[in-house]
Amino acid sequence: MADVKHQLLEQFAIVAKALGHAHRLDLLDYLAQGERGVDGLARATGLTVANTSQHLQNLRRAGLITSQKRGLQVIYRLAGEDVVDLLSALRHTTERHVAEVDRIVAGYFNERDSLEPISRAELLERSQAGLVTVLDVRPVEEFQAGHIPGAVNLPLKDLEKHLQDLPKGQEVIAYCRGPYCVLSFEAVAALRDKGYSARRLVDGYPEWRASGLPIEANG
Amino acid sequence: MADVKHQLLEQFAIVAKALGHAHRLDLLDYLAQGERGVDGLARATGLTVANTSQHLQNLRRAGLITSQKRGLQVIYRLAGEDVVDLLSALRHTTERHVAEVDRIVAGYFNERDSLEPISRAELLERSQAGLVTVLDVRPVEEFQAGHIPGAVNLPLKDLEKHLQDLPKGQEVIAYCRGPYCVLSFEAVAALRDKGYSARRLVDGYPEWRASGLPIEANG
DNA sequence: TAAATATTCAAGCGATTACTTGATTGCTAA
DNA sequence: TTAGCAATCAAGTAATCGCTTGAATATTTA
Numbered sequence: 001m002a003d004v005k006h007q008l009l010e011q012f013a014i015v016a017k018a019l020g021h022a023h024r025l026d027l028l029d030y031l032a033q034g035e036r037g038v039d040g041l042a043r044a045t046g047l048t049v050a051n052t053s054q055h056l057q058n059l060r061r062a063g064l065i066t067s068q069k070r071g072l073q074v075i076y077r078l079a080g081e082d083v084v085d086l087l088s089a090l091r092h093t094t095e096r097h098v099a100e101v102d103r104i105v106a107g108y109f110n111e112r113d114s115l116e117p118i119s120r121a122e123l124l125e126r127s128q129a130g131l132v133t134v135l136d137v138r139p140v141e142e143f144q145a146g147h148i149p150g151a152v153n154l155p156l157k158d159l160e161k162h163l164q165d166l167p168k169g170q171e172v173i174a175y176c177r178g179p180y181c182v183l184s185f186e187a188v189a190a191l192r193d194k195g196y197s198a199r200r201l202v203d204g205y206p207e208w209r210a211s212g213l214p215i216e217a218n219g
Numbered sequence: 220m221a222d223v224k225h226q227l228l229e230q231f232a233i234v235a236k237a238l239g240h241a242h243r244l245d246l247l248d249y250l251a252q253g254e255r256g257v258d259g260l261a262r263a264t265g266l267t268v269a270n271t272s273q274h275l276q277n278l279r280r281a282g283l284i285t286s287q288k289r290g291l292q293v294i295y296r297l298a299g300e301d302v303v304d305l306l307s308a309l310r311h312t313t314e315r316h317v318a319e320v321d322r323i324v325a326g327y328f329n330e331r332d333s334l335e336p337i338s339r340a341e342l343l344e345r346s347q348a349g350l351v352t353v354l355d356v357r358p359v360e361e362f363q364a365g366h367i368p369g370a371v372n373l374p375l376k377d378l379e380k381h382l383q384d385l386p387k388g389q390e391v392i393a394y395c396r397g398p399y400c401v402l403s404f405e406a407v408a409a410l411r412d413k414g415y416s417a418r419r420l421v422d423g424y425p426e427w428r429a430s431g432l433p434i435e436a437n438g
Numbered sequence: 439t440a441a442a443t444a445t446t447c448a449a450g451c452g453a454t455t456a457c458t459t460g461a462t463t464g465c466t467a468a
Numbered sequence: 469t470t471a472g473c474a475a476t477c478a479a480g481t482a483a484t485c486g487c488t489t490g491a492a493t494a495t496t497t498a
Contacts, residue, residue, distance in 0.1 A: 005399050007323045009241040009248075015313045017239030021486080022228040025235075029228075038445060051487060053446060063316035072444050072495055079316045082308075089301075089308040094234045097282035097298045104226045180224050240456085257475060270457060272476060291465060291474050 018062035019090060023047060024055050031065060032084055032206035033138070033177060034145030035077035084210035088203075091179070117202040123148075123173055124213060133166055135174045137183045138205070148175065148208055149216045156183050159190055166196065175201035175208075237281030238309060242266060243274050250284060251303055251425035252357070252396055253364030254296035303429035310398070336421035342367075342392055343432060352385055354393045356402045357424070367394065367427055368435045375402050378409055385415065394420035394427075 018024060023045060030036060030044050042052040056076055059065045064083050067076050078084065095101050126132045127150055134151040136143050143153040154162055166172060174187040184200045191198035201208075209215050237243060242264065249255060249263050261271040275295055278284045283302050286295050297303065314320050345351045346369055353370040355362050362372040373381055385391060391410055395402040403419045410417035420427075428434050 004323060004401070006241060006245070008320065008399055009244045011317050011320050011323070012244055012309055012313050013239050013241045015317065016235055016244070016309055020232050020236030020239045022225060022232045023486090025228045025231055026225070039443095048488075049445075050447090050489085053444095054486080057446085063313070063318075069445095069495090072442095074445060080312075082312050082315055086308040086312045089305040090231055090235055093299075093301050093305045094231050094282070096301055098230050098234065099282075101227065101230050104223060104230070180227055182223070242456090258473095267458075268475075269459085269477090272474095273456085276476085288465090288475095293475060 015062045015064065018059050018064055019086075021055070023051075024059055025087070027052070027055055027059065028064065028078070028083070028087060029178060031076060031078050032087070033142045035075050037073040037075055039073070041076070081210045084206050088207060088210070117200045118173055119202055120208055120211060120213060123201055127173075131170070133170045133172045135166070135172050135187065136176070136205070137174055137187045138176045142177075142205075144218055146209065146215050146217045147205065149214050151175075151216075156187055156190075159187060163194060166191075168196070170197075172196055172198040173201055174198060176204050178204035178206060234281045234283065237278050237283055238305075240274070242270075243278055244306070246271070246274055246278065247283065247297070247302070247306060248397060250295060250297050251306070252361045254294050256292040256294055258292070260295070300429045303425050307426060307429070336419045337392055338421055339427055339430060339432060342420055346392075350389065352389045352391045354385070354391050354406065355395070355424070356393055356406045357395045361396075361424075363437055365428065365434050365436045366424065368433050370394075370435075375406055375409075378406060382413060385410075387415070389416075391415050391417040392420055393417060395423050397423035397425060 019028075026045050027041055030041055036044070038049060038053050038056060041056070042049045045052065047055070056065065056067070060067055060076075064079055065076050066079050067074050069075075123132070123134070127134050127148075134148055136147050136151040136153045137156050137159070138147075138153070139155050140153060143151075147153065152165065154165070172191055174184045174191070176183040176187075179202070181204055184204070188198045188200050238247075245264050246260055249260055255263070257268060257272050257275060260275070261268045264271065266274070275284065275286070279286055279295075283298055284295050285298050286293050288294075342351070342353070346353050346367075353367055355366050355370040355372045356375050356378070357366075357372070358374050359372060362370075366372065371384065373384070393403045393406040393410070395406075398421070400423055403423070407417045407419050
């Protein structure tokens with residue numbers, strides 16, 4: 001009986017241990033955008049294929065992701081939306097209690113972060129009222145796998161070329177992968193530079209989806 | 220910039236790594252009941268004092284707990300309520316995706332768990348209406364550090380002796396430390412045996428407090 | 439059937455972690 | 469000042485982890 005508790009704690013520890021490495025957190029972050037093969041993840045993270053494979057198996061053993069063979073590839077995906085919640089909780093607690101995070105963020109985001117982010121609730125309301133243009137700056141594949149309803153997809157590198165697609169009168173709300181995805185910061189900076197009124201969505205697409213808000217796919 | 224992300228992931232990984240050991244999770248579980256000294260924690264967990272001290276320092280380095288010298292002792296406490304949320308998320312994801320948990324729980328809790336637990340919301344409502352007796356079966360010290368308003372403290376070992384303190388007509392709702400605390404299961408079993416109508420509260424005291432419901436201390 | 443591709447396996451290494459033991463520090467009270 | 473106590477430190481050992489390298493396993497295409 002005290003024994004049961006320890007057996008369960010052992011299981012929780014296995015899951016926590018799986019989260020205990022930056023490379024695995026990075027992999028989960030990419031998987032939170034949508035399913036992917038080993039090779040794609042290796043290229044996204046910059047790890048060797050063998051190393052990526054081993055980390056993925058580690059995550060699978062912990063139950064955080066599942067895999068499925070499709071042709072030559074093995075496709076990995078998150079085991080469920082609650083994994084995103086767990087990652088959010090980890091991020092939240094770390095931000096709140098680890099001073100080092102402030103130091104790192106202050107060094108890179110200081111002026112940028114003064115661009116106050118908009119909440120999910122506010123974005124939903126203003127977007128449904130047609131008051132804002134929602135801009136998704138992630139790569140096309142990630143956008144197609146799922147995005148906020150009504151969002152326009154303009155990867156950062158194409159932004160300058162297609163500025164005319166954005167209605168000039170409306171405020172633009174940019175988002176990308178998550179709270180530390182630099183793309184959206186840069187998009188907002190670029191848009192403001194061109195005379196647009198622009199803000200960032202707080203967090204990113206995985207958090208939007210995990211909080212149960214409506215999404216659109218296969219755009 | 221991709222570098223910033225990696226630095227931050229490194230910080231998250233440190234926190235996750237701190238959660239990646241059954242003994243540390245056990246320590247956090249006890250600290251979720253209230254602050255404690257090293258010696259008390261060592262006795263509660265059955266670890267040596269030196270080992271306990273090292274695990275605690277590990278947790279403190281990760282920012283999950285804080286310490287404060289008080290006389291001869293060093294008192295440790297959780298860094299914040301959000302740590303309980305993180306532990307809940309970890310438990311929730313593990314329960315949902317790790318088959319081993321089902322196996323362990325099924326082996327020990329099967330008939331017991333058929334005693335359907337009552338939700339926090341329902342307990343609050345029925346307790347305020349005076350319809351139920353709330354029974355806290357944790358040790359006296361933990362009860363005094365904080366408990367659900369109106370709860371009666373009867374540690375399991377004193378339960379049989381003081382049965383007459385419980386109004387016989389009312390349903391009794393028992394709770395203790397958390398979802399896997401066996402005390403409340405046993406209390407419910409014992410009470411039913413004596414002819415009482417009894418149920419368990421889902422989870423335990425730390426989860427009650429973390430969800431922002433009212434508490435009472437120093438009873 | 440053979441070649442090509444995506445992934446996994448197996449072995450080996452250096453680094454890190456968990457735990458024990460015994461010494462040390464810092465505080466309190468006699 | 470000294471004795472006693474709580475906690476931490478330091479050193480050593482066994483086990484685990486992360487990564488690389490090169491071979492092995494499927495599956496598809498030629």
